[in-house]
Amino acid sequence: MNAPVILDRRRVLQGGGALIVSFSLSRAFAQEGAPAAAKRPGSLATASYLDAWLRIDADGRITAFTGKAELGQGFKTAFQQIAAEQLDVAFQAIHVVTADTQLTANEGYTSGSHSMQDSGTAILNAAAQVRELLIAEAARRLGLAVEGLKTDSGAVVAPDGRRITYGELVAADMLHVQAQPQSKLKDPATFKVMGHPVPRVDIPAKVTGGEAYVQDMRLPDMVHARVVRPPSYGAQLVECDSSAVEKLPGVVKVVRDGNFLAVVADKEFQAVKAMNALAAAAKWKESPSLPRQDDLLNVITSLPSQDSTNRSDPSVSGQKTVEATYTRSYQSHGSIGPSCAVAHFVGDAMTVWTHTQGVYPDRQAIAEMLRMPPASVRLIHVEGSGCYGHNGADDVAADAALIARALPGRPVRVQWMREQEHAWEPFGPAMVTKLRASLDADGRIADWNFAVWSNTHSMRPGNAGTLLAAQHMAQGFAVPPPKPLPLPEGGGDRNAIPLYNFANAHVVHHFIPAMPLRISAMRALGAYHNVFSIESFMDELAGLAGADAVEFRLRHLEDARGRDVIEKAAQEFGWTRDQKPQAGRGYGFAFARYKNLAAYCAIASEVEVNRETGRARLLRAVAAVDSGQVVNPDGLTNQIEGAIMQSMSWTLYESVSFDDTRITSIDWQTYPILRFDAVPDRIDVHIINRPGQPFLGSGETGQGPAAASIANAIAHATGKRLRNLPLTRKRIKDAIDA
Amino acid sequence: MMTLKVNGQENHIDADPDTPLLYVLRDDLKLNAAKFGCGLGQCGSCTVIVDGKAVLSCVTPLVLLEGKQVTTLEGLGTVSAPAPIQRAFMEEQAAQCGYCIAGMMMRAQALLLRNPKPTDAQIRAELQPNLCRCGTHMRILRAVHRAARLMDTADASANERSGQ
Amino acid sequence: MAGMARSPRIIAGIVAVALAAGAAAAFAIVWQPAIAAIEPPPPASFDPAVVKRGRELAALGNCSSCHTVRGGQDFAGGVPVPTPFGVVFSSNITPDPETGIGRWSEEAFGRAMSSGVNREGQHLYPTFPYDHFTNVTDEDDRALYAFLMTRPPVDAVARPNELVFPLDQRPIIAGWKLLFLRRETFQPDPAKSAEWNRGAYLVDGLAHCGACHTPRNALGAERVSAQFAGGEADNWHAYALNDRAHAPVPWNTESLYAYLRNGWHPDHGTARGPMAEVVSNLSTVPDTDVRAIAIYMTDVSGAAKPERDRSAVLAQAESAPAQGDPTGAAIYVAACASCHESGRPLPYGGVNLALSTAVTSPDPRNLANLILAGVPAVAGERSPIMPGFADSMTDAQVTSLLNYLRTRFSKEQPWTDVEKTVADARRTQTALLQTSIGPRNVPADPSQRDQP
Incomplete structure (x- = not known):
């Protein structure tokens, strides 16, 4: 280990085990290019050695490694369940180590609801294969056939009762073998840990004030830094006399590099005060560069675009045609805790503790910014406040690294201020969709036209130019050109292709390279708006056809698992044709399969609209979800509940505001989100478990259906269709009064 | 230097009287539970109890706390003996x-x-x-x-x- | 009907007056006939254009503020209105036939507006400001009626008033009316512009501005000779709007218009307390009506003090040496300045307190109310938030802070009896937060810095 590693706060590996794993990783990567006969499951495809995922010590301790970052979704607990189940040990016998460039596989970003599919599947198969290896080794030692051997509580057991523990069986390089494409997985019917609700391992510390977040790290001799960000995109630092600031109590150093400005102090509040003084001393030259916030439809659709047609069938015209345009404002991730990182520069090595979603890509970007070899930079994931996509995590990690380089030997903790997080995080992009469809004489959709205008949905690191600090430093890095994320997952066109069986469909993606506002990935990417649009429009068409919303969807859907969640949600909600809600209330329904390849989700909702104020409140929601084999049902329920609540907040309240120069939504006054008075009376989540089926990501599957379900319920309650997100009180009121 | 009673213990704090309680708890007393969320009293992440009442520690300066009792989440219980x-x-x-x-x-x-x-x-x-x-x-x-x-x-x- | 002198003696006074009036002037005034109950008219029987007009008028009249209780249904009443004589609870004005006004004919509604008599013929307490509503035209009454009768009916029985004897006897109100109820309707002044007259009609009529901003006599009636000299609402001081106004930068038509339209102005800060509900409602009415109110109000408010502009006020505050209560100074620096001196544009940054009428006002209540209760978020809306300090500051600490702010940011004499004001404010604001719906929308969406 060439980086200064302070291990006392994190129970990472002890002894030489970590070295073996590092070694195995580097060998594994050397062979990444080798052709594989059959694709290995999950992330075993890219990190194929079993010991990249699991380690068993001589004393029987078992460690599972994941390259993914725990963001509050609870998958660390799920991975522990998976490993315990397949290895036949108690849940408590497993320790999970998360993303660390020195310890874990490179699994890219923790995004796109991929953690269970990639890492969970890898651990599932690796654990099953390790179990087979252990049985084979025991068979060899005992001189018995493998068929008669069983595993139980961390040991292989012979028919005559002899036991050899895993610790006794495992030898130096025994797990250093490449995974097979096929694994002998346990029969789901025998599961003792998987599929059962298990309390999350991270919650006890979080409810007792333990060290749970990077924000809580305190390293010996650590100093606190604050950044002074420019007042607007592209602002130039003209003048900054920092001499008075340097004399303030506790101030250790003022760091300036081009437009990058920061101050370091012994104590945190000293750093905050010095930051305020430094901000007052800094003179910036700003220039107006932002578009009109109140005309996003025209702003977005008039930017040059690169168009691609995702599905085009001969167009037929039905008898009744409708068309509609839907828009979505820029929206904030809005993490409750502003982003934070700790960096430590010793010798020629940089270590950064960060809540980034991608330790490897962020290492690449930070190394490039520092003009250091990536091998000399180590990124260790430590939990932060929930991020819901690409928030300020990577940027503050870069800030910390840049400041730490100016203070060799001292750990530097940087946390953003609230207004910095709100003004500088990369937003979820604004989007426009235009839909046109017609019905045939039987009330079926005869043709379907869908066009979406959007920026990319990922400006994540990899390149230094994605990092604010790298953009602002004197020898700065340019923002790399954006690329659309390719289908089938897609970015702006994620979920643009309908899952419904339309005879004819024409789907166009207008990818817009120009980014007037800083944007990147936000939970569900384009699927949030595309599903909102499709599922709102389905209701409009159902209305035209005189059909019930649920029946109309089923009429157009063959996918059996899709039909199952729709029917389940409808049944649990008590959905009936011609149901009559109380006055002022409405029912709504929506469905999607996230990315058309991850979890299925259908949501029925009841919304109350106050006609005097226009305020809409979700009263209850019933969701049905199919995410394949369920590992931790309560964790899945928690995710879906959260998705509904968060999507409701996006849908009813949220839009980034800006004038011609600055972002003006910079705190919770100017960017209001859900508060308790608008919390529903109840949310019910019904899981359709699919034992033995692959894991399907579920962290984002609720966002789109929740939005459309609420929009449809508002339309039902008011008789007015709202198509511009967010569906604010004022927009609803204006629609009612129109 | 002032005396601040937190979770039943008296602490001698060397910080300016305008320092918000939040920073004293986190920086001087090394307590984790109270969190910086906005510093503006808009989000509640920093809430602690002072003399039995919920208080936003990010906008409560030390000068207001003379003679008062501060309780943080750490003071309620532990993982093994939770409140x-x-x-x-x-x-x-x-x-x-x-x-x-x-x-x-x-x-x-x-x-x-x-x-x-x-x-x-x-x-x-x-x-x-x-x-x-x-x-x-x-x-x-x-x-x-x-x-x-x-x-x-x-x-x-x-x-x-x-x-x- | 807040704002009356708080002395039990006046109860005796009002009784005496009432008895005298009752004896002399007439049974005829006391006795009012019931108007026949009707079947509630179907909502579809009203012209949508008239209903829409009624909606705007209801907003101008700030009806929801008194007739909607926190957590209750719109216009279903139940809001406690504190008076020196006890608590009056507002009535249910939804068209529920049993508990609301569903059986009221248009005639009955019009009589209530102009004469303060309910359908059954009982006199209404003047907490319902019919002393202003007499000015409302029949046409506007009809529109209001159409609006209310098309609201969802709510089954909510009005809570009985908690008044001291004999004021719980409604016939006594007839005596009060005899003395104080002017029954003339609004007459336009042909010498003035149409806008001015429109403003006068609204201010003196439906908007009933004087109900809060004009002081009241011992019997709870507005003092005609002191119109807009400053009154009271929900234990907040309603600032003087006449030539005795205390705003550091004097109001003019433009600033008043902007304030009423947007809920804030850079020279004055942000509306809060009961006024926040008023501007919340005004945000939904036609722009021309708001402008008319501003034109009329600035005209009747008379000549301002010597003209001071914003920069002069700020420069003076800047040059004034920091002085006053040292504890208050430390609290200000630590708890207030982080927002109020952040340089953030209004309405979110916190006004520079040198511009604050709360500091220059002769009555410290509003400042005490604000510090204790703060400004809660308007749910789901872009809106200023100020944390309340009721649970983190003692009365003595708030008193120190008030004294410091008065000395530091105004040239006025120190307030007296501040500690009692703080103690009262702690009690009354805690109660108010339980019942007031507060502003439910925010007038403008000030996404542009420094612009409404």
Whole structure:
């Protein structure tokens, strides 16, 4: 280990085990290019050695490694369940180590609801294969056939009762073998840990004030830094006399590099005060560069675009045609805790503790910014406040690294201020969709036209130019050109292709390279708006056809698992044709399969609209979800509940505001989100478990259906269709009064 | 230098009187639970209890705290000996990222101290200043109800033990 | 009907007056006939254009503020209105036939507006400001009626008033009316512009501005000779709007218009307390009506003090040496300045307190109310938030802070009896927060810095 590693706060590996794993990783990567006969499951495809995922010590301790970052979704607990189940040990016998460039596989970003599919599947198969290896080794030692051997509580057991523990069986390089494409997985019917609700391992510390977040790290001799960000995109630092600031109590150093400005102090509040003084001393030259916030439809659709047609069938015209345009404002991730990182520069090595979603890509970007070899930079994931996509995590990690380089030997903790997080995080992009469809004489959709205008949905690191600090430093890095994320997952066109069986469909993606506002990935990417649009429009068409919303969807859907969640949600909600809600209330329904390849989700909702104020409140929601084999049902329920609540907040309240120069939504006054008075009376989540089926990501599957379900319920309650997100009180009121 | 009583212990604090309590708790006393969320009194992440009442520590300067008793989440209980409110949040699995949770728990605790059997509407009204971004609200509400029941039971059994 | 002198003696006074009036002037005034109950008219029987007009008028009249209780249904009443004589609870004005006004004919509604008599013929307490509503035209009454009768009916029985005897006897109100109720309707002044007259009609009539901003006599009636000299609402001081106004930068038509339209102005700060509900409602009415109110109000408010502009006020505050209560100074620096001196544009940054009428006002209540209760978020809206300090500051600390702010940011004499004001404010604001719906929308969406 060439980086200064302070291990006392994190129970990472002890002894030489970590070295073996590092070694195995580097060998594994050397062979990444080798052709594989059959694709290995999950992330075993890219990190194929079993010991990249699991380690068993001589004393029987078992460690599972994941390259993914725990963001509050609870998958660390799920991975522990998976490993315990397949290895036949108690849940408590497993320790999970998360993303660390020195310890874990490179699994890219923790995004796109991929953690269970990639890492969970890898651990599932690796654990099953390790179990087979252990049985084979025991068979060899005992001189018995493998068929008669069983595993139980961390040991292989012979028919005559002899036991050899895993610790006794495992030898130096025994797990250093490449995974097979096929694994002998346990029969789901025998599961003792998987599929059962298990309390999350991270919650006890979080409810007792333990060290749970990077924000809580305190390293010996650590100093606190604050950044002074420019007042607007592209602002130039003209003048900054920092001499008075340097004399303030506790101030250790003022760091300036081009437009990058920061101050370091012994104590945190000293750093905050010095930051305020430094901000007052800094003179910036700003220039107006932002578009009109109140005309996003025209702003977005008039930017040059690169168009691609995702599905085009001969167009037929039905008898009744409708068309509609839907828009979505820029929206904030809005993490409750502003982003934070700790960096430590010793010798020629940089270590950064960060809540980034991608330790490897962020290492690449930070190394490039520092003009250091990536091998000399180590990124260790430590939990932060929930991020819901690409928030300020990577940027503050870069800030910390840049400041730490100016203070060799001292750990530097940087946390953003609230207004910095709100003004500088990369937003979820604004989007426009235009839909046109017609019905045939039987009330079926005869043709379907869908066009979406959007920026990319990922400006994540990899390149230094994605990092604010790298953009602002004197020898700065340019923002790399954006690329659309390719289908089938897609970015702006994620979920643009309908899952419904339309005879004819024409789907166009207008990818817009120009980014007037800083944007990147936000939970569900384009699927949030595309599903909102499709599922709102389905209701409009159902209305035209005189059909019930649920029946109309089923009429157009063959996918059996899709039909199952729709029917389940409808049944649990008590959905009936011609149901009559109380006055002022409405029912709504929506469905999607996230990315058309991850979890299925259908949501029925009841919304109350106050006609005097226009305020809409979700009263209850019933969701049905199919995410394949369920590992931790309560964790899945928690995710879906959260998705509904968060999507409701996006849908009813949220839009980034800006004038011609600055972002003006910079705190919770100017960017209001859900508060308790608008919390529903109840949310019910019904899981359709699919034992033995692959894991399907579920962290984002609720966002789109929740939005459309609420929009449809508002339309039902008011008789007015709202198509511009967010569906604010004022927009609803204006629609009612129109 | 002033004396600040936190979780029953007296501490000598060397900080300016305008320093917000939040920074004293985190920086001087190395306590984790109270979180920096906005520094503006808009989100509730920094909520602690002062003399029995929920207070936003990010806008409460030291100068206001002479002679008062500060309680943080750490002062309620531990993983092995959790307070009723901590048990309740564990049992309800009432967290996702959990960053807001300490503040939620302290505000709820202050409510339960004042009103041991709050209605759902009272809990919602009380928690209005506190923001959660993960959408854990339903579980938080359930956890507060559960905490009220646990406290009730704890009181009852304590009374039984003391023969009342 | 807040704002009356708080002395039990006046109860005796009002009784005496009432008895005298009752004896002399007439049974005829006391006795009012019931107007026949009707079947509630179906909502579809009203012209949508008239309903829409009624909606705007209801907003101008700030009806929801008194007739909607926190957590209750719109217009279903139940809001406690504190008076020196006890608590009056507002009535249910939804068209529920049993508990609301569903059986009221248009005639009955019009009589209530102009004469303060309910359908059954009982006199209404003047907490319902019919002393202003007499000015409302029949046409506007009809529109209001159409609006209310098309609201969802709510089954909510009005809570009985909690008044001291004998004021719980409604016939006594007839005596009060005899003395104080002017029954003339609004007459336009042909010498003035149409806008001015429109403003006068609204201000003196439906908007009933004087109900809060004009002081009241011992019997709870507005003092005609002191119109807009400053009154009271929900234990907030309603600032003087006449030539005795205390705003550091004097109001003019433009600033008043902007304030009423947007809820804030850079020279004055942000509306809060009961006024926040007023501007919340005004945000939904036609722009021309708001402008008319501003034109009329600035005309009747008379000549301002010597003209001071914003920069002069700020420069003076800047040059004034920091002085006053040292504890208050430390609290200000630590708890207030982080927002109020952040340089953030209004309405979110916190006004520079040198511009604050709350500091220059002769009555410290509003400042005490604000510090204790703060400004809660308007749910789901872009809106200013100020944390309340009731739970983190003692009365003595708030008193120190008030004294410091008065000395530091105004040239006025120190307030007296501040500690009692703080203690009263702690009690009354806690109660108010339980019942007031507060502003439910925010007038403008000030996404542009420094612009409404």
